[in-house]
Amino acid sequence: MSRPSSDPVLEARDLRVSLGGTPVLDGVDLRIAPGEMVALLGANGSGKSTLLRALLGLLPLESGEVALLGSPARRRAGHSRLGYVPQDSSSGGSIPATAREAVAAGLLGPRTWTVRRSDRRVQEALEAVGLGDLAGRPVTRMSGGQRRRVMIARALVRRPELLVLDEPFAGIDLPTQELIAGLFRDLSASGTTILVVLHETGALAEHLSRAVVLDHGRIVHDGPVAALPAQSHGDDHDDHSGPAGHIDDCLGQEIHPA
Amino acid sequence: MISPLDLLTSDVLRYPLIIAVLIGLTAPVVGTFLVQKKLSLLGDGLGHVALTGVAVGWLVGAWLAASPADLLAIPGALVASMIGAIAIEYVREIGHTSRDVALAILFYGGIAGGVVIIKLAGGTSQSLMGYLFGSLSTVTGPDVVIAVVLAVVVLGIGLGLNGLLAAVTSDEEFARASGLPVRAVNVLIAMMAALTVTLSMRIVGALMVSALMIVPVAAAQTLVVGFARTMRTAMVIAVVCAVAGLVITASVDLPPGGVIVLLTIGVYVLGLVVKAVRPTPSRRPAAEPSRARA
Numbered sequence: 266m267s268r269p270s271s272d273p274v275l276e277a278r279d280l281r282v283s284l285g286g287t288p289v290l291d292g293v294d295l296r297i298a299p300g301e302m303v304a305l306l307g308a309n310g311s312g313k314s315t316l317l318r319a320l321l322g323l324l325p326l327e328s329g330e331v332a333l334l335g336s337p338a339r340r341r342a343g344h345s346r347l348g349y350v351p352q353d354s355s356s357g358g359s360i361p362a363t364a365r366e367a368v369a370a371g372l373l374g375p376r377t378w379t380v381r382r383s384d385r386r387v388q389e390a391l392e393a394v395g396l397g398d399l400a401g402r403p404v405t406r407m408s409g410g411q412r413r414r415v416m417i418a419r420a421l422v423r424r425p426e427l428l429v430l431d432e433p434f435a436g437i438d439l440p441t442q443e444l445i446a447g448l449f450r451d452l453s454a455s456g457t458t459i460l461v462v463l464h465e466t467g468a469l470a471e472h473l474s475r476a477v478v479l480d481h482g483r484i485v486h487d488g489p490v491a492a493l494p495a496q497s498h499g500d501d502h503d504d505h506s507g508p509a510g511h512i513d514d515c516l517g518q519e520i521h522p523a
Numbered sequence: 524m525i526s527p528l529d530l531l532t533s534d535v536l537r538y539p540l541i542i543a544v545l546i547g548l549t550a551p552v553v554g555t556f557l558v559q560k561k562l563s564l565l566g567d568g569l570g571h572v573a574l575t576g577v578a579v580g581w582l583v584g585a586w587l588a589a590s591p592a593d594l595l596a597i598p599g600a601l602v603a604s605m606i607g608a609i610a611i612e613y614v615r616e617i618g619h620t621s622r623d624v625a626l627a628i629l630f631y632g633g634i635a636g637g638v639v640i641i642k643l644a645g646g647t648s649q650s651l652m653g654y655l656f657g658s659l660s661t662v663t664g665p666d667v668v669i670a671v672v673l674a675v676v677v678l679g680i681g682l683g684l685n686g687l688l689a690a691v692t693s694d695e696e697f698a699r700a701s702g703l704p705v706r707a708v709n710v711l712i713a714m715m716a717a718l719t720v721t722l723s724m725r726i727v728g729a730l731m732v733s734a735l736m737i738v739p740v741a742a743a744q745t746l747v748v749g750f751a752r753t754m755r756t757a758m759v760i761a762v763v764c765a766v767a768g769l770v771i772t773a774s775v776d777l778p779p780g781g782v783i784v785l786l787t788i789g790v791y792v793l794g795l796v797v798k799a800v801r802p803t804p805s806r807r808p809a810a811e812p813s814r815a816r817a
Contacts, residue, residue, distance in 0.1 A: 321700050344702030351696050358559035358693040360740075363749040370690035375702035380686040382751070403748040419697070429700075 272335065274299050274427050274458040275320060280329035282312075282319050282482075289315045291482040293329075300474075302449065302459040304466055304490070307479035313462045314352055316479060317431050320460075321349060334427060345374035348425030350416045350433050352462075361405035364396060364415045371419035390422035391415075395444055409436035417445065421452075428452065430461045434468065442468040466490055526770070536773055538662040543765035543783070545674040546723050546732060551743075551757035552681035553719050554736030556712045559692040559750070561622070565611065565713065566736045568626045569604045570720045570729025571633030574651050576603025578640035585644045592646075600654070600721045607633070608713035616706070657728025659769070659779045666726050673722045677715055688712060689750050731780035735761050738787040745794025760790050 273296045280293040289312045297303050307313045318324045320331055322338035334343025348371070362370075368387045372380045391397050394414040404412050417433055428449075434442050446468035453459055453472060466473060476493055478486035486493065530536040557565050580599020584592055607629055614625040638648045681688065691698045691708040698705050716736070723732040743756035768783030 318696075323696065323699055341699075341702040344700060347700065347702075349697060349700035351694075351700070353696075358750075359561055360555065360559050360744060360750050360753050361748060362689070362693060366689070366750050367693075369686065370693065370697070371701070373687055373690050373698075373701060373703055375704075378684055378687045382686075401749075406748075423701075 272299075273297055273332070274301075274334060275460065276332045277320055278330050280316070280319055280331065281327040282315055282324055283327050284315065284324075288327075289482050290319060293479075293482070293484055295320070295477065295484065295487075297458060297460060299458055300453065300456050302453045302461070302469070302472055302474050304469065304473050304476045305460065305462045305479060306464070306466070306476055306493075311479045312482040313479055314431055315482075317429060317460070317462055321347070321429060341375065343427075345376065345423075346426040348420030348423055348428045350413075350420045350428075350430040352431040352435075361403035363401050363403055364391060364407070364418075365400040367404055367415050368418045368422050371422040374423065386422050386424075390418040393421060393448055394418045395441065410438060410441060413437055414441070414445070421448075426456075426458065428457055428459045428461075430459070432462050432464065434463070439468070446472065466493070530766075530769060530773065533773075535660075536769065538664070538667050539659040539779070540766065540769055541667055542659065542662050542670045542726055543769055543779075544762055545670040546719075546727055546735060547762035547765035548758055549674045549677040549681075549719060550723075550732055550735035551739045551761045552677055552754060553712070553715045554740045555750070555754040555757060556681070556688050556692050557716060557736060558740045558744075559689065560709075560712070562611075562626075563737045564623075564626050564630075565608075566716050566720050566733035567730070568611070568629035568633070569607050569713075569717050570655070570724060570733050571630050571637070572607035573600035573604040573633070573717075573721050573724060573729060574637030574654060575633050575640060576600035576721075577651060577654050578637045578644060578646075579603065581646055581650070582640055582644035593650075596654070597721065597725060600724065601718070603633075604717035604721045605714060608717040609710060612706075612709050612713050616709075653728075654724050655729050656778070657724060657726055657731060657780055659727055662726055669722050670726065673719060677719060680711065680715060685751065685754070693750070728780050731784055734784040735765070735787065738784065738791055739764070742787060742791035742794050745791065745798045760787060764790065 275295070275297040277293055277295040280290050281288070282290040293316060305313050305316065315324065319326060320333065320338060322331065322333065322341055331338040334346050336342040365382050365387055368390050369380050369382045369384065371390070372384060372386065388397060388400060391400050394417050396411060396414055396418065399407065399411070404415055407415065413433060413436055417430070420428060420430070433445065437445065449459055449469065450472045461469065463469065466476065470490055473490045475488055476486065476490045477484055478493070530540040554566070557563055576599040577596040578599070580595035580597070581593055583599065584595040589595060611625055611629060614620050615622055637651050641648060641650055687703065688708055691703055691705050692712070695705055719736070720729055720732050739757040739761040740753065742760050743753045747753055747756045764786040765783050768779050768786050771777065772779040772782050
């Protein structure tokens with residue numbers, strides 16, 4: 266059964282997650298509509314990555330519910346229409362895959378168990394992130410930024426309805442960030458829903474539908490990016506030691522509710 | 524020196540040659556996934572657990588007055604190694620015990636259970652040695668049939684579902700998020716390892732088949748890059764070493780299993796030397812290519 270276009274792509278209600286007995290998420294409610302591009306912001310340890318993994322059904326919930334693309338996330342029924350870029354971009358196994366092999370894995374799904382590495386979609390995805398010339402290169406012989414781009418290509422190759430990214434700009438230089446941001450803007454314009462964990466809104470600021478700020482496992486802001494303090498946009502880098510500092514500053518100031 | 528063609532035309536050596544080629548083809552396929560999962564010693568651990576199964580099979584055979592006494596040894600080994608394979612996946616998944624500790628428990632528990640139970644069955648620990656080291660020179664027609672069935676199953680799954688198995692062993696988190704059957708694939712790989720070790724252990728020995736799973740893959744990693752190329756190269760190395768080992772031991776009185784494993788280690792060392800002296804301009808992170816947009 267197809268999902269009515271007005272239904273949320275992702276909806277979480279009263280999400281609570283504990284890791285090793287320590288509460289990490291404390292009653293999170295989140296609703297993302299089709300076509301939205303939403304940034305999830307917060308200081309280190311605020312629970313951003315845990316929330317992302319809980320939303321995707323990758324972590325056991327203490328309580329609450331998550332509906333992802335029309336069905337409970339734990340059933341993974343909608344995961345074939347999901348593109349995910351995890352935070353860790355290391356190659357994983359002991360045998361380094363080539364960029365082509367790594368991206369081809371993105372074509373696999375719940376009912377697609379075989380894939381041709383020569384599929385033209387693989388090359389197209391690599392070209393979309395500016396790595397078309399390095400398809401045969403092992404990912405271990407790439408820079409950290411190039412590996413992130415391979416992981417983004419792996420998520421894009423399946424042409425997802427929902428794209429979920431955990432800090433996709435980590436280790437990527439500014440020109441490439443702008444390239445990737447443009448790609449996300451185009452995807453969003455064509456109807457792809459995007460949820461992205463960021464340290465600062467940076468290159469994506471002008472394309473975001475809204476920003477959600479997490480602090481100690483709770484949502485403390487869910488609204489327009491413009492309502493965030495200026496530091497979180499990455500506009501003023503002079504007085505801060507790094508991206509995490511921007512969010513720390515942001516959380517230290519009064520946040521205007523949407 | 525005898526040639527591979529002489530082996531094929533010899534009634535005594537034809538079966539060992541066929542077996543060696545089949546195991547040379549299948550073991551590295553399973554091994555590639557184990558190396559990728561950082562579980563290189565799983566095959567060896569399962570081989571030791573299978574010894575307990577051999578002893579239990581022997582014990583049950585003695586109770587049932589089976590003839591020969593070891594009639595149920597391989598079925599017992601199969602059951603024990605399958606249980607061991609599932610147990611290690613369970614331990615790995617729940618994460619209460621680290622993988623190397625879980626493997627160590629498999630090793631020690633397997634061999635200790637084997638020597639204790641074989642004694643209860645009226646045998647000695649020497650009775651188990653044949654299963655650890657095998658005997659290529661006593662291969663029979665049914666052994667060849669078993670090896671053919673094993674090769675068809677393992678190559679069918681390992682090559683047919685190569686992309687799926689590689690994706691799950693390379694990045695479990697991404698595989699879960701993609702809706703792939705991660706748990707089933709992990710159990711399938713462990714089962715393939717158990718099946719390969721158990722069905723090959725009486726013929727070539729658990730130690731040799733475990734070594735043929737891992738060492739050719741390690742040797743291939745010194746020569747080529749990429750998952751698929753590593754698997755294909757490992758298969759070639761294993762088959763060439765297996766045939767070369769048989770050719771050597773047909774002329775010189777040496778244990779074929781040990782010679783074959785030593786040859787694969789020789790290729791690994793050679794690969795390390797080649798890697799060290801070969802100019803590798805791409806060893807550093809690649810330079811930025813042009814930023815073409817699709």
